Each structure stands twice: as C-alpha cells, then as structure tokens.
Amino acid sequence: MIVKLLGTGDSPGTPILNCHCVTCEDARKRKRERKRFSILVKNGDATILIDTSPDLRRQLLDNSIEKVDAVIWTHSHFDHISGFGEFYRVQGNVIAYTTPSIHESVGKFMQFMEYRKREVEVFQDFSIHGIKFTLFPVNHPPVDAVGVKIEWNGFKIVISGDTNVEIGEKSLEEMENADLLIINAIAPSGKFRKHMNAREAMTLAERLKAKKVVLSHLGHFYPPHRIAVKNFPLGEDGQTFYFGEGKLDEYFGD
Numbered sequence: 001m002i003v004k005l006l007g008t009g010d011s012p013g014t015p016i017l018n019c020h021c022v023t024c025e026d027a028r029k030r031k032r033e034r035k036r037f038s039i040l041v042k043n044g045d046a047t048i049l050i051d052t053s054p055d056l057r058r059q060l061l062d063n064s065i066e067k068v069d070a071v072i073w074t075h076s077h078f079d080h081i082s083g084f085g086e087f088y089r090v091q092g093n094v095i096a097y098t099t100p101s102i103h104e105s106v107g108k109f110m111q112f113m114e115y116r117k118r119e120v121e122v123f124q125d126f127s128i129h130g131i132k133f134t135l136f137p138v139n140h141p142p143v144d145a146v147g148v149k150i151e152w153n154g155f156k157i158v159i160s161g162d163t164n165v166e167i168g169e170k171s172l173e174e175m176e177n178a179d180l181l182i183i184n185a186i187a188p189s190g191k192f193r194k195h196m197n198a199r200e201a202m203t204l205a206e207r208l209k210a211k212k213v214v215l216s217h218l219g220h221f222y223p224p225h226r227i228a229v230k231n232f233p234l235g236e237d238g239q240t241f242y243f244g245e246g247k248l249d250e251y252f253g254d
C-alpha cells in the first residue's frame with residue numbers, strides 16, 4: 001500500500017497568487033509549489049483519495065491517476081472538497097464517504113453535481129477494498145471536521161485533518177501509536193483558532209507516540225522549504241510512503 005501527499009499546502013496554497021514574500025517567491029523560483037490538501041491511498045487496483053483539493057486535476061495528471069474508486073472528506077471547506085467537480089463528465093461512480101453532517105454541508109456546495117453518497121458515523125470503522133478506515137471528530141470551528149485512521153496489514157496511519165490542538169480524549173485514543181502521523185501545522189508558531197502550529201503539533205505527536213510524523217497543510221508563514229525543513233519534519237508534494245513487508249519506506253519528489 002502507498003500513501004502519497006498530493007498537496008501539502010493550506011487553503012490558498014504556496015505561492016499565494018498575489019503574495020511576494022520570501023517563501024512565495026522561493027516557491028515560484030524553484031517551481032516547488034504546495035498544492036492544496038489531498039492524500040492518495042493506493043493498494044493494488046484500489047485508489048482512494050482523502051479530500052479532493054481544488055488542484056485535483058493537476059494532481060491526478062501528475063500522478064497518472066485515471067480512475068478513483070472512493071473519496072473520504074474530512075470537512076466541507078473549499079480547499080478540501082472543491083476538486084470533486086473534476087470528475088464531472090470524466091468519471092462517475094466515485095463513492096464519497098463522510099459523516100452525515102459533513103455530507104449535508106458538502107451537498108450545498110455540490111448542487112450542480114450528483115454524487116454517490118455513503119454516510120459513516122465517527123468511531124465506526126468501515127472497509128474500502130480491504131483497507132480499514134475510522135473517522136474521529138477533531139476541532140476546527142465553526143465546522144464539523146474529522147480525522148482519518150487507516151489500518152492495513154498491521155500498519156496504522158493517522159491523518160489529523162484540519163484541527164486545533166483541543167482534540168477530545170476519545171479521538172486522541174484513536175490517534176495513538178501510529179506508524180505514520182500526518183498532522184496539520186499551518187505555521188511554525190502563533191495562535192490559530194482553527195489550526196495547530198508546528199510546536200503544538202510536534203508536542204501532540206510525541207504524546208501520541210507516533211513513530212513517524214509529517215507536518216502538512218502548511219502556509220507561507222514558514223521560511224522557504226529547504227530552510228524550514230531543518231527545524232520541522234515538513235511534508236512536501238509528491239512525498240510517498242510505502243507500507244509492505246513489515247516496514248515503511250519513504251521517497252521524495254513527484
């Protein structure tokens with residue numbers, strides 16, 4: 001099974017269209033942008049996306065993904081759902097999984113497009129092509145949001161979703177002892193109502209005893225990637241984790 005970071009940016013992505021800060025200029029110059037948040041989970045023929053970013057068309061083309069079986073939405077914000085429209089007139093039958101309340105708010109956005117809806121409750125596992133998933137509530141006011149736990153062949157991968165650090169105890173239990181924790185950290189420091197900063201994320205990851213931690217949903221508040229990555233385990237677009245034969249391997253780049 002592979003888990004690939006298709007986009008590690010926050011809602012505007014990096015570079016931001018009209019921003020000329022050092023980080024945005026560096027991303028332009030090196031052509032190393034952070035696209036919006038989507039994660040690919042692939043096992044054999046099964047292709048599953050966690051969130052459908054506004055950059056989805058480019059992400060699918062760049063990764064030669066021609067068919068998607070299922071989508072899991074973590075919440076209804078634009079940067080996590082709006083790429084779903086890329087399936088219009090290209091591919092039907094994509095099953096979209098999330099909680100009833102998140103489906104309700106995504107449905108308002110998706111009025112132009114019917115989709116196959118599968119409602120799942122938090123803390124109740126479900127299986128897609130033999131991979132076990134569990135959604136757990138996180139804290140991303142004012143909207144309902146969930147994180148995703150993935151279990152396959154003895155491995156546990158946890159994706160925090162967009163959240164601040166005030167996560168309920170029951171959800172924290174779901175997040176414990178992950179082989180890989182992909183956790184949101186929009187900035188190196190500072191207080192954010194909807195998100196964690198990198199220090200909060202790293203402290204939480206340590207408490208959760210994650211074996212490997214990758215920060216994602218990253219804003220331009222960090223220094224340019226090659227500098228910031230010396231201090232924090234920042235994810236990058238195209239970073240891929242291979243799970244097999246009882247061990248985890250990692251590759252960088254598209």
Ligand SMILES: [Zn+2]
Nearest residue numbers: 011077079162
């Ligand atoms: Zn987001």
Ligand SMILES: [Zn+2]
Nearest residue numbers: 019021024220
């Ligand atoms: Zn900027």
Ligand SMILES: [Zn+2]
Nearest residue numbers: 075077140162
């Ligand atoms: Zn959000």
